[in-house]
Amino acid sequence: MKKLVLTMLSIAGMMLFTALPAKACTSYYVGKDCTKDGTTMYGRTEDISSRKDKVYKVIQAKHVGKNAVYKDESGATEFQAPIKVDTTYRYTICRDNEGDEDGYFGEFGTNSKGVTMSATTSASAARSIRQYDPYVKNTGITEENLTDYILCQASTAREGVEILADVMDTIGAGEGNGLFIADKNEVWYFEMLLGHNYCAIKMPSNKAAVIPNCLVIGDVDLSDKENVIASPNLVKVAKNNGFYVPAQDGKGDINVKLSYTGKGYSAGNADRIRGGQYLLNGQDNTAIYTDDYQDIFINVKNVTVEKLYELAGYRYENMNFGRDISRVIGVKSSAECHIFQIDSSMPAELATVQWVCMGNADMSTFVPFYGALLTDVSRAYKMEAHNYNSRAAYWIFRNVGFLCEDGDNRTAYGKGVKQFYTAYMTKMEELQKNVNAQMLNVYKNDKANLEYYATKLGIAIGDETMDFAKALYADIQTCKADGTTYEVSSLSADDITYDLSMVAAPAKKAESITVTKPDTQIKKVAAPARVKVRAKALKGKKAKVNLKKVAQASGYEIMYSTNMNFTKKATKKVSTTKITKTIRKLKKKKTYYIKARAYKLDGKTKVYGKWSLIKKVVIKK
Template sequence: MKKLMLTMLSVVGMMLFVALPAKACTSYYVGKDCTKDGTTMYGRTEDYSPKKDKVYKVIQPKKVGKNATFKDETGATTFQAPIKVETTYRYTICRDSEGAEDGYFGEFGTNTKGVSMSATTSSSVAKTVGKFDPYIDAYESKVGGITEENLTDYVLCQASSAREGVELLADVIDTVGAGEGDGLFIADQNEVWYFEILTGHNYCAIKMPSDKAAIIPNCFVIGDVDLSDKANVVASPNLVKLAKNNGFYVAAQDGKGDINVKLSYSGKGYAAHNADRIRGGQYLLSGQDNTGIYDADYQDPFFTCKNVTVEKMYELAGYRYEGMNFGRNISYRIGSRRTAEAHIFQINSSMPTELATVQWFSMASPDYSTFVPFYGALLTDVSKAYKTEAQQPNSRAAYWIFRNIGYLCEETNDGDGPNRENYGKGVKQFYKAYMTKMEELQKNVNAQMLNVYKNDKKNLEYYATKLGIAIGNETMDFAKAMYMDIQTCKTNGTKYETSSLSADDIEYDLSMVTAPAKKADDTKPVTPAKSSAPARVQVRAKALKGKKVKVSLKKTAEAKGYEIVYSTNVNFTKKTTKKISTKNLTKTIKKLKKKKTYYIKARAYKLDGKTKVYGRWSLIRKVTIKK
């Protein structure tokens, strides 16, 4: 990885942190026979820097014509290679913001053909190997090799299947070369491939098995391969020849294959920081503590496990080895405050291609963030917060909203300390409940979207996009409310508890989406349980001197008025109701009792004739009166 090392910025009210090395990403894979619902899951944490903001956006198709050339449009590298389609495919991508000085670095995405990709876990071959086929420097050479900066964009803009994506990447390494060593995944509805870029012109890719799982940190792990098995292995033409001619060849350990790739190209054993992550991930998913990983010259990367869920994969992405005893300090955990984003792809092979892959991901560290689901193959746009470009802290950007919660819950470089107990424990408790609820709701959403596919397919992209924007916005509402609650607790010197936020408040189904406008020549579109109520209102509440609270609302489209309710009981068994007009969106509640905690919520309404139609209640705000 050629990213520049970054010094950490100071966030207002926060301490400075020291930058750490970039090579701490962790990839993971779970075959469909190992999951509870029979879906395949794979993904990665990008462990690099808590400052390295990310955006999630849609790259629109572009007509490039015949014999077009892909060029790094950021100018960060000199890489260029052929584009084999005349019009590129639309795709979603999570990558660095536009102003990043070292390029885009696309981390994951899905294109309209249902091809998904996760890149990369950086690695490198043994020093004695690299000199025989060095990397083609993409930052200095006139014509550089492909690197993490370009990988995802280059493949997703033109691959129509996972196999084609593997072959595109293989071809470009054969002809142009690679600028670095990497491990990455390319998948579609039917298969997942793991691809290791070893040297400047050598690589190996294998089709992943359905009955195994794997944890892959920053090291090469592909072992014995049979190069004649073309259905399951794609390798560079000189993979064996280079190793044999230069004295680093190691035969397949099973006596059947042509080469053991790991032992040949990266040597014996695993560095401790990589072995720790393999051990930790295997323990969380299987319950087996693989202490032998430290002593092994080589271990097959695959292991068995059962009943893995999305929630479990979310836990894996933020896992800090809770419940394990390593007997020493750990430098690199799977879950880290340095994580810029984490993701999994959940693939259901029984669904249509457009709906088969659900992209779950979190901005910033999933230790204090949450996975959010999107149908990446169908999106034409995303929530504004997720695509907001902001290299500095910004309350409107999804990355920084989640990152700032992390800062409040951390005190040291490794994230330990009193704040992890005082604030972080409540955050993790809420997001665990959030993920349980979201995974269950996704099953219902899949059924709803399948109904749209069967009865109103021309509007499938519309529903997926509007739903993605809605759940993105709702997730931001929860995160903002949480951040303000923690700030209040910090001011009051109290622990953060989630009593003012409940996973039961999650709304996630097609009732969030207004049916598309009907054209004159249209048949009637499918309208999935649409509500005509106004949108959920956003609320802020601040305690004032004199036993008062100032309540502020954000204007809601179509609202004709608002209703505010407050109570000393979170269940609002005894409550007081106040009305507020659209002309003045603030209300000061007076004559409250000191040393009492008040819970406040609001809703908007519009008129259907003379009847008031109310929207959903806002998230609950909690305010304590001190004086």
């Protein structure tokens, strides 16, 4: 197994391979003055392949000492550059699995200092001008290394920008890219223009932008050191070689986009800008197709996480282009999508919620994590599975997309899936507010256990959301077999559990944490966790139901019915010693819906947990 190793400069060089960047991604940004809750949001879709397994994992901190050098130990490039810290920072990363031969390709992540990155939307300068400052192949920094190299050592967003700028000044870039680097206070957009030329701008709080695979930075004032960081020769290279275009506002030093691309946007890129802008502000910007169009920023109001979820999967359903569309945003080739939601009023550890979507957001959903605090993730998220594996998070979420994305399946199955996931996102964003309050309470009263709660909560909500995806997949398979249209009747956003009650208190200092819910009072005995259920039909008109044990449960109830709304139902009691139950005397050729819940005893009173997700079995004979 390959490992990312931080080594000393004296270690031998790596094998010669060239990394292959993702070529069709779409980034998005919304400043805090443009959102409904005053948080800053940014992110990206990674569009490369519908069968490009991704893992989400934690890279632990490592003591490397002084004068250490980062090396690309994947074998994909020869890139190496100095590490500026004695001990690297822990960080989360979403990247290719280690079975891939083209390298790691870290796409997004958060480090323990609260620095976040989204890398990259591949974008290059015009081919005719690359000769004047060529890309540095093999040894230059590329998408393959960007996120790992910067997150392991950047303590602020500006420092991350400066680290990348220094690498481009001294070593160079192996390709063109656009990427975000942020912390709780500011978001920077960095464009790697040529081998040693670049420009980064601090993103405005009162604007939004949709950025496809093209350079988008327009007029810049190089004297504005607070908001612009650029290569020393940015203007000189353009002027000396005849491709310089002055700032269009008459105030700045250069228009980066028109200088380094020489024209407007291609049809595929322009379509994505137009479609994304329309979804965010309702205005159909057809001017985007003109050669001199260069201002990427727009005015929007009241944007939510749910709206960016819709954007990440958007196919221009309510637009009329009057022609075949060159490129939609929500393509089935998205391997992952992500949103960073930043609340500058929160402590750095809690300021950023990292919303992670495995697969295409059009037929998947985002799951929230406190990336700066995670010390681990669920086994399914970090499972390396180059080929299909029903236990790997990527494939669990991607399965539903395979069934729903194309042709008549979008109507027969996709409509119901989209209905459920949209309701899920609405509920999750509301619940996140309560979780933020709970985690802030932990921060103030039991900070030593903050990482513990964030990690356990992340594992719990990740696992719960995977259970929903598994249930959707099973329901659709049943509908395919029956030849029926899928409607989400057996799943509801009301089934979601998302708060610190999902986390068992640590062995010590448990009494210092008060977990509150938005609409309920604290019980003397906390409700048990939701039980997980498996069910299958047996011969002889029977069904076998297996329950997974819940900690401290006093017993369980199983409910079953031929009606998915359980208007006519029967129940079975299950003890804690034998949690497998066989239901007998069922009717032949009937579909049965089965759910279960655990309970604890508060004296003689039963305190019930939430019902499990509903399972279906068909009694054939």
